Amino acid sequence: MALDGASVIELLKKNLSAQSQFAVPPDPQNSIGNARWTTYKAPSFSATVKPANVADIQSAIKYATENGIPFHVTATGHHFTGMFEKMKNVLEIDISSLKDIKIDKAANTMTIGGAVRTSIGGCSTTGIVGVTLGGGLNRWQGLYGLMIDNLLSVEMITATGELVKASAKENQELFWGLRGAGFNFGTVVSATYKIYDARSGGDVLIADMILPYTVGSEIMRILKGWEENQPPALSVAVVATWNDEAGGPCFRVGALYVDGIEEGKKHLQPFLDLQPMVQDIRPIPWNEVNKKWLFGIDAMLGAYGKRRIFYSGHIRRFDNPTFEWHFAELVKLWEKYPAARHTLLVIEDWATKAAAEVPDDETAYPHRDIICHMLLIGQSTDPALEPMLEEWLKNVRARYQATSGSNPLQVYISYASGDEDQETLYGKSKLDRLRGLKRNWDPKGVFNFNNPIII
Numbered sequence: 001m002a003l004d005g006a007s008v009i010e011l012l013k014k015n016l017s018a019q020s021q022f023a024v025p026p027d028p029q030n031s032i033g034n035a036r037w038t039t040y041k042a043p044s045f046s047a048t049v050k051p052a053n054v055a056d057i058q059s060a061i062k063y064a065t066e067n068g069i070p071f072h073v074t075a076t077g078h079h080f081t082g083m084f085e086k087m088k089n090v091l092e093i094d095i096s097s098l099k100d101i102k103i104d105k106a107a108n109t110m111t112i113g114g115a116v117r118t119s120i121g122g123c124s125t126t127g128i129v130g131v132t133l134g135g136g137l138n139r140w141q142g143l144y145g146l147m148i149d150n151l152l153s154v155e156m157i158t159a160t161g162e163l164v165k166a167s168a169k170e171n172q173e174l175f176w177g178l179r180g181a182g183f184n185f186g187t188v189v190s191a192t193y194k195i196y197d198a199r200s201g202g203d204v205l206i207a208d209m210i211l212p213y214t215v216g217s218e219i220m221r222i223l224k225g226w227e228e229n230q231p232p233a234l235s236v237a238v239v240a241t242w243n244d245e246a247g248g249p250c251f252r253v254g255a256l257y258v259d260g261i262e263e264g265k266k267h268l269q270p271f272l273d274l275q276p277m278v279q280d281i282r283p284i285p286w287n288e289v290n291k292k293w294l295f296g297i298d299a300m301l302g303a304y305g306k307r308r309i310f311y312s313g314h315i316r317r318f319d320n321p322t323f324e325w326h327f328a329e330l331v332k333l334w335e336k337y338p339a340a341r342h343t344l345l346v347i348e349d350w351a352t353k354a355a356a357e358v359p360d361d362e363t364a365y366p367h368r369d370i371i372c373h374m375l376l377i378g379q380s381t382d383p384a385l386e387p388m389l390e391e392w393l394k395n396v397r398a399r400y401q402a403t404s405g406s407n408p409l410q411v412y413i414s415y416a417s418g419d420e421d422q423e424t425l426y427g428k429s430k431l432d433r434l435r436g437l438k439r440n441w442d443p444k445g446v447f448n449f450n451n452p453i454i455i
């Protein structure tokens with residue numbers, strides 16, 4: 001049904017506690033949750049409700065489902081899938097009040113609210129639960145696995161507003177599906193994880209370097225050398241970018257070693273041999289990694305309100321000629337279109353050992369054999385260039401698909417651009433089981449705005 005924001009809010013006000021907040025756009029100043037990481041293909045909301053607590057979220061979801069009002073749950077507004085473009089004038093349920101963190105030191109567990117922001121994902125502005133529900137790639141995964149591999153239980157609100165638990169003991173099948181396809185079944189209000197004692201007194205080694213663009217092949221030779229046996233505590237990001245201060249095209253390389261400072265330094269030599277133009281190598285407390293890593297790239301990558309076009313490439317084996325081709329194409333693009341110089345490539349070469357050791361059928365996440373994820377981000381100060389950038393990025397993705405062991409295409413659900421099919425996102429072998437779960441928990445498809453399982 002078409003949403004009349006003002007009347008929906010009037011009705012919600014009668015059902016939710018007085019501490020809940022409400023806003024009726026179009027006045028953006030008046031909206032609580034409209035801030036988005038990318039404003040490209042962004043959703044539009046006719047009204048926003050920010051429930052004060054779990055019971056209020058239950059009431060809001062129940063009310064919306066019963067009245068056929070399309071709604072979407074927002075925790076941080078970080079997600080970028082182009083599919084959100086189809087979300088027009090829906091009710092936004094902003095769950096950002098769910099910020100509790102409880103640590104049980106004796107049990108080595110942490111229980112957090114559904115909107116707590118992360119300090120171990122790729123940047124500090126994403127939600128821990130939002131990142132987890134797709135799988136949860138992270139720079140500790142070579143030692144501890146994906147974030148789903150450390151998830152012990154969740155409390156989730158269903159499409160009908162019920163609060164249910166899922167774990168290895170309760171609703172086991174749902175728990176299986178939540179770990180990799182978790183945007184499909186409900187709204188997770190709290191999640192409990194295993195936690196670990198900090199290693200090396202809590203410090204990790206970060207090495208930030210700026211390298212000349214001429215050494216792209218050598219950088220890829222280093223990554224290729226680790227293809228079979230990357231040290232489990234080592235993660236490396238390579239960013240091919242335009243940087244005026246560095247004289248144009250350059251590579252930012254950020255290495256992180258999370259199991260001993262001296263041990264970590266041994267792995268850096270191949271990069272140092274390439275004579276970085278700038279380097280900053282030092283131990284820092286583990287929980288400062290996101291803010292400080294890669295010369296503080298978090299402030300740029302995590303910033304809200306930019307028009308970013310996002311595609312993703314997946315690597316099972318490094319085909320270095322493809323990377324060399326891509327690096328050269330980037331230069332052509334930057335030189336021809338100065339307005340598009342924020343277009344960049346991020347190669348996330350995180351160690352995979354512990355994540356790959358978890359049996360594939362243990363969780364719904366289907367990409368345990370992928371060794372590297374790439375963020376293909378297009379950005380232009382001139383929106384007229386965006387259709388060209390879309391095509392350019394798709395062409396890059398197709399090239400990696402053809403050469404890098406990921407054919408047919410595989411895309412991590414949390415990096416989906418919105419044009420992928422079901423098998424690409426959920427994996428052929430998992431789809432039937434996931435469809436069964438979707439039929440059970442969300443038969444009307446009320447949680448269907450984010451690349452859903454189609455039943």
Ligand SMILES: Cc1cc2nc3c(=O)[nH]c(=O)nc-3n(C[C@H](O)[C@H](O)[C@H](O)COP(=O)(O)OP(=O)(O)OC[C@H]3O[C@@H](n4cnc5c(N)ncnc54)[C@H](O)[C@@H]3O)c2cc1C
Nearest residue numbers: 075076077078079114121122126127130131136137188450
């Ligand atoms: C800069 C950047 C860095 C990233 N780094 C990583 C990374 O290191 N590892 C990784 O795996 N992914 C990463 N991602 C992708 C990220 O996992 C997804 O964008 C994720 O959906 C973000 O969740 P959110 O809650 O922050 O965002 P939102 O936009 O608030 O939510 C995204 C989607 O998740 C759903 N959702 C959010 N919270 C809940 C909840 N509690 N219960 C049910 N559904 C929920 C929302 O309904 C929405 O559909 C990154 C993204 C960006 C932009």
